[in-house]
Amino acid sequence: MTNVTPMMKQYLNIKSQHQDALLFFRLGDFYELFYDDAVTASRVLEITLTKRDAKKENPIPMAGVPYHSADGYIETLIQNGFKVAICEQMEDPRQVKGMVKREVVRVVTPGTLMEKGGIDESQNNYIVSFIHEDGYALSYCDVSTGELKVTHFEDESTLINEVSTIQPNEIVVNQPLTDHLKCQFSMITETVTVRENISNTTYNVNTITHANMAQAVQILLDYIFDTQKRDLSHIEEATTYQAIDYMKMDFYAKRNLELTESIRLKSKKGTLLWLMDKTKTPMGARRLKQWIDRPLIQQSEIEQRHDAVDQFLTHFIERDTLRSYLTEVYDIERLVGRVSFGNVNAKDLVQLKYSIAQIPNIKTLLQTIDSEAIAHFNALEPLDDLLATLQESLVDEPPLSVKEGGLFKEGYNAQLDEYLDASRNGKTWLAELQAKERQRTGIKSLKISFNKVFGYYIEITRANLAQFNPSEFGYERKQTLSNSERFITDELKEKEAIILGAQEKSVELEYALFTELRSYVKTFTERLQHQAKMISELDCLQSFAEIAQAYNYVRPTFSKDRTLNLKESRHPVVERVMDYNDYVPNDCYLDESEFIYLITGPNMSGKSTYMRQVAIISIMAQMGAFVPCQSATLPIFDQIFTRIGAADDLVSGKSTFMVEMLEAQNALKHATAHSLIIFDEIGRGTSTYDGLALAQAMIEYVAETSKAKTLFSTHYHELTELENALSSLKNVHVAANEYKGELIFLHKVKPGAVEHSYGIQVAKLAELPEAVISRAQVILDAFEADSATQSNEQSVNPKHLEVQESTATYANSTHEKTSNVEQATFDLFESEPTESEIELEIKRLNLSQMTPIEALVKLSEFQNKL
Known part of the structure; x- marks a missing residue:
């Protein structure tokens, strides 16, 4: 590139080594960005885009941010998926002739962000x-x-x-x-x-x-x-x-069960993590999420956690004290990381001091419980030597900057005390000098001030200069301003050297002492990380006990014969969102011989909630937590598979039905007898006969191959006949009643298949137009009448229903319908229709003279005759 200045040549050279990052190029008190980097930064950060060499033919786009407030801008860029290369001046511009040496000192990326406010x-x-x-x-x-x-x-x-x-x-x-x-x-x-x-x-x-x-x-x-x-x-x-x-759950299972992120709002609220997070430390919160993402499958490890929760549940007074101690513990893990990384400040070390001060208290408290279940926490190590050093060194409220002094207590370092004493005495002397000079000159507004350019000076306003002779008082003019004059004296020069020397030396010494202290803390890295790990686990376990007591959870047991027996089980999140007293608990029993529940019931009755709660209770149990049941016996599941809801995968170009089939394929291919499968409304994304055939085939496949515990909800009532063909399948339904035309959800899971779909009643609850509801009822009546006619003419065995047979049946039924319509049309013109005996009887009835009981009896007679 021609006509490039030396500085821009330096920039382009450094930028060529960091093409995938936005280059923050240090120029004085700013980080500047040029070319495309400037355009991108101005858009993302909403800062002004200017031009370098604006008067030239091809000005360079430029944008900048102040270096002292750059962290916030960098964090914004990282959150938007960018990398930022930070290029610093490696030399003092005041001491260098020509181009200042610059180089990239760090590349900040989304996965390496260390700043406290950025993560x-x-x-x-x-x-x-x-x-x-x-x-x-x-x-x-x-x-x-x-x-x-x-x-x-x-x-x-x-x-x-x-x-x-x-x-x-x-x-x-x-x-x-x-x-x-x-x-x-x-x-x-x-x-x-x-x-x-x-x-x-x-x-x-x-x-x-x-x-x-x-x-x-x-x-x-x-x-x-x-x-x-x-x-x-x-x-x-x-x-x-x-x-x-660990228990294996794919992305879809975690999403559908809303373990750590809600489907609708993409937030923590309304998730299992939200419910269970009664932790008191950031480390405990992170550990809890890890445990939810990775439930255990080794029974001994799970029961070790259960034993600990049991102890904290029993010792509720000690647990409350423990929670108060944990409240005082800061993020030891990340504080240690910042020490190693070199961006720790004095406030961070004070937080570390407060944190490790709680370790002896926690250890003593746990020893009073004296239980084998929590004996491994005896490895908590009071770091008395580190604590003593931090207590002796830093003030309780240090400044954020470590390069401006004010960090250390008096008495920590003798040399520092001397400098600070000289600085303090010097300031006292300046105050006394100001009072003396005011009396000597008679100027009451005279003051002694300081700035970094001129140092200390005596300032006299212009109004007082008319009757004032500087040489008479030994004043030497230093600077003239519009409203005042500034002076210096030999005595003030001498004291300035002492004061500024002491201040500068004290700041330099404090920074040196701080880096020395930081290096000392770094030697405790491994021990601190070990303490942090145990405290995070302790925090999770007390959190489990806290929710178990607050929400009436019980300790689960594990079966050797893969039996699942939940009594009065509840969905932990749903019952917290709604009134606890309004939640209807349900049982679930699956064993090696009967391991498939075929669940029917109207929409909104609670089928999905019921299935999800079985999965979530299993996850909670294998995390080591207590569960929302009256009693719970569970197998240890190796995997949980779900197919719930409807969602397109637009990025991959997959339809709702394709996503449904892929999720089903994953479950059918990888499930074992130790797995749990939840299939909600499989086959609804295609035609009725296709969906019915696929749903039945999947049920039969599970029954004959993996024999996984399976909860299968459906609106295909034809599938309920499978109970007669598959000994491993049991029909259950979520009950609902219709009262005076209104649908009442009972949310109770009962044996047997549901008798009605109640789809139109649910639509009524949704307040669809009355014309739509009425028309739908007429059409439904016609469909049901036609279906009844066909069922008398032919019978389909669900055990042998296959896709090809479904298609053939559908084609034949369509042909028969057409033939029936043609025959009816022909008969209509051939002869008058003859009335049946029952029709004649109905016409002869005098309804106004009949009681309701008599009418019901007569209706029963007609029904028997038919």
Whole structure:
């Protein structure tokens, strides 16, 4: 590029190394952006877009933000999926002739954000890497807490499940994503970085014996260290795990069950996480979400949590005290991360002091409970040496900046005390000098002031200068202003040197002492992370006890014969949203011989709620929590599959019915006898006969293959005949009554199939126009009459219903209807219709002379004759 200034040449050179990031180029007190970066930033940040070299032929677009308030702007850009490369001046411009050296000191990305205000304290900020070679190796890290994990699996479906469970804000891969994976991950994060060239830097992955897992960790850490360009010693050694160690739920199951995000509002409120979060620390809140996303499948581990909850439930006074202690605990995990990262301030260390001060209290309290169930928390370690240092060093209310002094207590450092004393005495001396000079000159408004350019000076207003002779008092003119004159004296110069020297030295010493203190705190990184982990688990367990007591939950037990027996079970979220006393509890019993519930009932009666509550109770139980039942015996489920609701996948170009079939395929293909399947209204997205055939085929497939516990709701009443053909299937229905033309939902699950659909009554509740309701009733009556006629003529065995037979039946019935209509039309013109005996009897009845009982008896006679 011709005619480029040296500064812009420097900018372009640095920008060429960071093409995928917006470059914040430091110029004095601003970060400036140029060219396309400026255009993008001005749009996203809503800041002014200006031009550099505006008078030239091709001015350069330019935008900037003040460096001292840049964090907020950077966070906004990160939240919008951008990366930001921060380019600093590496030399003092006042001491350099020519171009100041500049270089990128950090690249901020969505997955590496560390700033306190930029990340949700109740959520982990994960970054994921994976490679596809001999299966999949996946690693993920939260840079803010130091958590680092790695796993290996064989199939792409597990990859998609893991990424949707982790919910990373950034993905790093060694080769471009396939179109299919792009579609799958586009709803999770927009930031995907391809790093084909990995540095030669080696990281501590010696404990990982699997080569691909080690490579996945290497790619991830290489990217993190390359972008952050600083010490990250708080990142833990990689922990290996297996996806099969936890209950498996895909993205659709978690969405449909609304575990951590509501379907309608995409918020926490109204979710299982919202209900269960009675934690008192940010660490506990994050751990709770992890436990919801990954319920356990090892019975011993689950029951260990149940035992602890039992203890906290019994010792409710101690639990209340524990909650008060936890309230004083700040986010130790992220405070430790900030110490390692180097952006911790004195206020952060004071929070760390308050936090570790609670550890002895918590440990003593737990020892008073004296239970084996919580004995492992005895590993809590009072960090007396670190606590003593923090208590002795920092003031309780330090300033935010660590470079302006005022951080340390008096008595912490003798040299600092001397500087501070000199500074304080100097200011006292200045006050005394001002009083003396006012008396000596007779000018009552004379004052001694200070600024960074001129230092200390004596200021006299212009109104007092007419009768004032500066040389008479030894005043030397320093500066002339429109309304005043500024002077200096030899005595003031001498004292200024002492005062400013003391202030400057004290600030420099305080910063040096702070970095020394920060380095000391860093030596406790591993011990602090261990304490944080235990406190987060403790917080979750007390939260489980808190909701168990508040909402009347019970401890579940686990069956060896895969029996599921829930007595008076409730949906935990729904009952909290509505009045507890209005919620209708229900039972559910499934075992090895009868493991399918076919659920019928009108819309809005509660079928979906009933099915969801069985799944959510299972998840809560395997998390280690108590459950909303009178009693609960459960199998340990390895997987939960759901097909609930209707939704298009517009990004992938899939219709509602295709999404429905894909979710069903996933369940039918991967479910085992230890799985739970929830199918809500399968087959409704296509024609009646197609949907009926598919629904029946799926039920038969589950009954004959996986034998998974299955809750299958439907409006296809034809399927209820399957109870006669499948011993593993039981009909149940959600009861409703019709009273004076109004539909009353009882929300009670009862044995047997429902007799009516009540669709028109539900439409009536929705206040559809009366003309529509009336017309629908007429059409329904006609359909039912026609269906009754056909059912007398032919019988379809649901056991053998297949798609081809359905199509043939549909074609034949259509032909028969046409033939019947033609015959009726022909007969109408051939002869007068003859009345039946019953029709003649009905005509002869004198209804006005009959009692209601007599009318009912007569109607019964007619019915018997027919």
